[in-house]
Amino acid sequence: xAHVYFCLSVFVLGGFLGLPWLPNxxxxxxxxxxxxxxVSDVSELFGxxxxxxxxxxxxxxxxxxxxxEAEVYRLLTDKADxxxxxxxxxxxxxxxxxxxxxAVVLEIVGRSEFYTSYTPYQAEVSQGMLQALFEYQSLMADxxxxxxxxxxxxxxxxxxxxxxLMAARVTRRRKILVPEFANPxxxxxxxxxxxAQGLELVxxxxxxxxxxxxxxxxxxxxxDDAAAVYVEVPYFYGPIEEQVDEISSLCxxxxxxxxxxxxxxxxxxxxxxxxxxxxxxVGEGQPLGLGLNYGxxxxxxxxVRGERRLVRQLPGRLIGMTTSMRGERGFAMILQTREQHxxxxxxTSNICTNQALCALAAAVYLSLLGSSxxxxxxxxxxxxxxxxxxxxxxxxxxxxxxxxxYFFKSFAVRSELLSAEEVRRKxxxxxxxxxxxxxxxxxxxxxxxxxxxxxxxxxxxxxxVEALEEVVGDV
Amino acid sequence: MATFRxxxxxxxxxxxxxxxxxxxxxAPSFEEDDAGIVDVGELVPPGMARRRIELxxxxxxxxxxxxxxxxxMNWGVDSGTYPLGSxxxxxxxxxxxxxPLLSKLLYVHPEQPEETVQGLLEVLYWLxxxxxxxxxxxxxxxxxxxxxxxxLTGVLMIRAYHENRGEKRDxxxxxxxxxxxxxxxxxxxxxxxxxxxxxxxxxxLEALEAAVSERTAGIMLTNPNTLGLxxxxxxxxSRIVHDAGGLLYYDGANLNGIMGYARPGDMGFDIVHLxxxxxxxxxxxxxxxxxxxxxxxxELVNYLPVPLIAYxxxxxxxxxxxxHSIGMVRAYYxxxxxxxxxxxxxxxxxxxxxxxxTEQAVLATNYFISRMKEVEGYDIPYAAGVPRKHxxxxxxxxxxxxxxxxxEDVAKALLDYGVHAPTIYxxxxxxxxLMIEFTESEPKEAIDYYARVLAEISREARExxxxxxxxxxxTSVGRLDMVxxxxxxxxxxxxxxxxxxxxxxxxx
Numbered sequence: 001x002a003h004v005y006f007c008l009s010v011f012v013l014g015g016f017l018g019l020p021w022l023p024n025x026x027x028x029x030x031x032x033x034x035x036x037x038x039v040s041d042v043s044e045l046f047g048x049x050x051x052x053x054x055x056x057x058x059x060x061x062x063x064x065x066x067x068x069e070a071e072v073y074r075l076l077t078d079k080a081d082x083x084x085x086x087x088x089x090x091x092x093x094x095x096x097x098x099x100x101x102x103a104v105v106l107e108i109v110g111r112s113e114f115y116t117s118y119t120p121y122q123a124e125v126s127q128g129m130l131q132a133l134f135e136y137q138s139l140m141a142d143x144x145x146x147x148x149x150x151x152x153x154x155x156x157x158x159x160x161x162x163x164x165l166m167a168a169r170v171t172r173r174r175k176i177l178v179p180e181f182a183n184p185x186x187x188x189x190x191x192x193x194x195x196a197q198g199l200e201l202v203x204x205x206x207x208x209x210x211x212x213x214x215x216x217x218x219x220x221x222x223x224d225d226a227a228a229v230y231v232e233v234p235y236f237y238g239p240i241e242e243q244v245d246e247i248s249s250l251c252x253x254x255x256x257x258x259x260x261x262x263x264x265x266x267x268x269x270x271x272x273x274x275x276x277x278x279x280x281x282v283g284e285g286q287p288l289g290l291g292l293n294y295g296x297x298x299x300x301x302x303x304v305r306g307e308r309r310l311v312r313q314l315p316g317r318l319i320g321m322t323t324s325m326r327g328e329r330g331f332a333m334i335l336q337t338r339e340q341h342x343x344x345x346x347x348t349s350n351i352c353t354n355q356a357l358c359a360l361a362a363a364v365y366l367s368l369l370g371s372s373x374x375x376x377x378x379x380x381x382x383x384x385x386x387x388x389x390x391x392x393x394x395x396x397x398x399x400x401x402x403x404x405x406y407f408f409k410s411f412a413v414r415s416e417l418l419s420a421e422e423v424r425r426k427x428x429x430x431x432x433x434x435x436x437x438x439x440x441x442x443x444x445x446x447x448x449x450x451x452x453x454x455x456x457x458x459x460x461x462x463x464x465v466e467a468l469e470e471v472v473g474d475v
Numbered sequence: 476m477a478t479f480r481x482x483x484x485x486x487x488x489x490x491x492x493x494x495x496x497x498x499x500x501x502a503p504s505f506e507e508d509d510a511g512i513v514d515v516g517e518l519v520p521p522g523m524a525r526r527r528i529e530l531x532x533x534x535x536x537x538x539x540x541x542x543x544x545x546x547x548m549n550w551g552v553d554s555g556t557y558p559l560g561s562x563x564x565x566x567x568x569x570x571x572x573x574x575p576l577l578s579k580l581l582y583v584h585p586e587q588p589e590e591t592v593q594g595l596l597e598v599l600y601w602l603x604x605x606x607x608x609x610x611x612x613x614x615x616x617x618x619x620x621x622x623x624x625x626x627l628t629g630v631l632m633i634r635a636y637h638e639n640r641g642e643k644r645d646x647x648x649x650x651x652x653x654x655x656x657x658x659x660x661x662x663x664x665x666x667x668x669x670x671x672x673x674x675x676x677x678x679x680l681e682a683l684e685a686a687v688s689e690r691t692a693g694i695m696l697t698n699p700n701t702l703g704l705x706x707x708x709x710x711x712x713s714r715i716v717h718d719a720g721g722l723l724y725y726d727g728a729n730l731n732g733i734m735g736y737a738r739p740g741d742m743g744f745d746i747v748h749l750x751x752x753x754x755x756x757x758x759x760x761x762x763x764x765x766x767x768x769x770x771x772x773x774e775l776v777n778y779l780p781v782p783l784i785a786y787x788x789x790x791x792x793x794x795x796x797x798x799h800s801i802g803m804v805r806a807y808y809x810x811x812x813x814x815x816x817x818x819x820x821x822x823x824x825x826x827x828x829x830x831x832x833t834e835q836a837v838l839a840t841n842y843f844i845s846r847m848k849e850v851e852g853y854d855i856p857y858a859a860g861v862p863r864k865h866x867x868x869x870x871x872x873x874x875x876x877x878x879x880x881x882x883e884d885v886a887k888a889l890l891d892y893g894v895h896a897p898t899i900y901x902x903x904x905x906x907x908x909l910m911i912e913f914t915e916s917e918p919k920e921a922i923d924y925y926a927r928v929l930a931e932i933s934r935e936a937r938e939x940x941x942x943x944x945x946x947x948x949x950t951s952v953g954r955l956d957m958v959x960x961x962x963x964x965x966x967x968x969x970x971x972x973x974x975x976x977x978x979x980x981x982x983x
């Protein structure tokens with residue numbers, strides 16, 4: 001802890017009676033309250049804690065004493081100085097990609113009536129958050145063309161896990177078919193969560209050249225034991241699946257649910273999951289106005305078609321529109337008999353606290369965009385990514401995209417002369433971040449991921465291309 | 476009684492504000508495509524181009540006004556008293572919202588090399604160390620995103636622990652007073668739930684003895700419990716469950732009642748989750764994001780999700796070498812923003828300050844109880860005379876019995892006086908429950924006022940019960956039709972759903 005002390009200024013507060021967040025800690029107020037309770041010291045209120053479990057020394061945390069706001073601010077400045085952001089380097093990392101966070105979004109989520117509120121249990125006094133979440137659900141429903149979208153999940157990975165669990169409940173089956181090119185991190189998380197209930201993930205291959213799902217392999221593995229078929233559009237490694245209608249009808253002919261994972265910002269260009277018959281649509285909402293925040297908070301979105309058998313098994317909170325006894329329009333949490341606080345061990349999920357403030361951010365973001373803004377943004381991202389890939393592809397020693405022909409913002413780059421890890425490291429030395437490096441997928445050889453978004457200018461992309469030229473030039 | 480009237484805007488849906496061609500956004504230009512020369516066919520595979528998009532089109536100023544007005548029809552800790560029991564709605568320090576680390580974080584990518592984020596990793600490292608010290612545990616994972624997510628993580632660890640030892644233990648014991656998430660988390664991890672009854676508000680030891688067996692995987696317990704009572708037999712509970720080969724899981728939702736006085740690790744708990752958005756003052760965000768850090772002791776450390784934050788004497792790094800790790804429970808490292816806010820809170824308070832916060836929270840509870848002694852209409856069931864810790868559960872049963880004014884009616888009436896209602900109908904072992912937790916943040920005068928309002932509601936219930944039933948009348952909307960809201964043939968979960976199924980959007 002020495003280095004925490006080290007950062008402190010020399011000013012010492014006069015005792016902690018001055019702790020500004022404890023309004024009754026002033027001696028006189030405390031005394032009045034103790035008198036009313038009928039005890040002489042506050043420790044008497046802890047008299048029922050057995051001696052054997054009592055902590056008999058002070059907690060050793062923080063700086064050893066309370067710090068003033070000014071001291072904390074200085075300390076945080078020091079920490080921030082030892083963090084570089086994507087704005088100080090050039091960041092083309094995928095998985096999450098850096099998108100611009102509009103000032104309007106920060107302004108609205110920074111309103112303390114929103115951020116200091118709890119889950120809106122008392123609807124009449126929480127109409128603001130409830131209407132905003134209803135609008136989030138509605139905007140996402142139209143974006144995805146799914147009828148019912150819940151009020152959020154933790155992130156894309158847990159949304160996917162919940163989709164698999166829901167498919168198992170709806171179909172009473174346990175086999176889940178997942179594409180080889182799906183987000184590897186999501187599959188890992190899903191496996192951790194679903195295997196406790198005996199679900200089994202079975203991998204379906206993607207074509208080594210086309211990057212598309214191998215329909216023959218799908219047909220071999222798809223039978224009447226399958227609860228769900230998962231498809232990603234686009235896949236984590238880049239390719240945009242174009243056989244969605246065929247996959248959808250194959251899946252449904254065996255009574256399985258189609259689960260689609262999508263990038264929300266691609267939906268200004270690419271057909272939405274509802275349009276090709278997805279029963280459940282999930283994904284990561286971070287592109288919709290959330291910061292990267294070193295990977296969290298994120299926003300899992302979860303939408304289903306409007307059929308009762310699906311809605312009844314929906315996990316998570318849902319906001320609905322109704323009227324008040326006085327005939328006014330109003331909003332409230334609905335269908336709560338699915339949820340843990342009522343249904344307990346028979347609930348559709350244990351989720352309680354979700355990512356409401358992130359859903360609010362997404363609602364504000366989508367409101368700003370509108371239909372034409374979304375089209376424009378999707379397009380500008382895809383054009384930039386296409387430009388980047390075609391420039392990289394011209395360099396001897398790199399192939400971009402490594403697989404498939406069409407992609408949205410992320411694509412794999414195949415390195416033919418150096419290991420992908422070496423390329424990544426050499427770019428890092430030039431303050432350029434790419435990645436992650438593709439592992440455990442021999443089909444893609446030595447590859448690394450690149451993501452291009454609206455924040456990258458042509459000059460940024462040209463700098464990446466030059467750096468890659470230098471990297472192979474040194475070989 | 477102070478008069479209160481919440482803002483009431485006639486605020487249309489963002490869809491109803493739409494006018495084609497308006498926009499609140501301009502995409503950055505890119506010279507390759509400034510004239511729109513790239514054909515969509517080059518960007519999207521054949522048959523995959525989207526045709527129609529039905530999002531509303533609104534200008535920036537309209538978006539800002541719309542959501543600002545909505546915020547004015549919302550209630551936060553910054554608006555006033557918010558004593559939701561078990562939710563620990565304490566004040567959210569503003570330094571946590573406005574500081575250089577947080578603003579930088581917006582553009583920090585999780586794939587960035589550790590060397591570029593040392594300042595941040597240092598914060599996370601010390602946060603983990605401090606939380607381990609506060610709970611008496613050895614190591615913790617920052618990954619879980621909320622309390623329930625932490626619970627799921629914890630019970631998955633318990634499952635893996637027994638499986639790894641070749642034992643088939645499929646029963647999870649949970650007291651009848653426990654948080655609803657405990658039951659759902661245990662079921663989600665594939666356990667059969669065995670409910671343990673309470674005796675005078677505490678875990679019934681005889682029932683517990685009778686319930687444990689070679690199938691017992693563990694017990695999920697919160698201490699102080701949801702009645703605000705410290706489970707004084709905790710060492711005996713620990714002995715019974717451990718002797719049967721089970722583990723102890725600590726639901727940290729109620730930690731604010733004992734910080735600095737007792738630690739779960741010293742009570743025999745093996746795994747703990749904490750709600751940093753409760754005890755450690757990260758804002759709740761209207762329902763999240765939270766942070767549900769999970770900590771473990773001894774052998775159980777080897778089952779934590781990866782990665783763990785670590786320090787090798789020179790640099791901070793992520794450690795993936797956890798022997799029997801259950802894996803990852805979400806993408807990346809956790810909800811970093813609320814984690815940083817918890818760090819700021821602990822740093823600002825120090826060890827003494829945390830203990831003081833607990834003392835002040837417990838004092839607030841018992842002071843409120845003393846104020847309620849002369850108020851008719853409410854009981855405090857179970858363990859008469861025993862001081863409560865972080866919260867107290869009142870029962871409005873006398874009002875319900877004599878005047879048909881229920882806990883829900885009392886809650887709705889409270890809203891009319893410019894305060895938020897307590898948690899109601901929980902725990903289920905209390906009829907007409909009003910579960911109240913002021914935390915250390917509520918000034919004495921606000922607690923006095925709350926007690927006076929409850930007295931006033933009780934008076935109105937006795938004299939004009941029909942008036943109470945009509946409340947709230949001072950909020951943005953009146954009491955809502957929840958039957959219509961929930962019926963499968965009338966519910967409206969989205970504008971699209973209403974369009975598709977021909978449900979009429981109610982007029983403003």
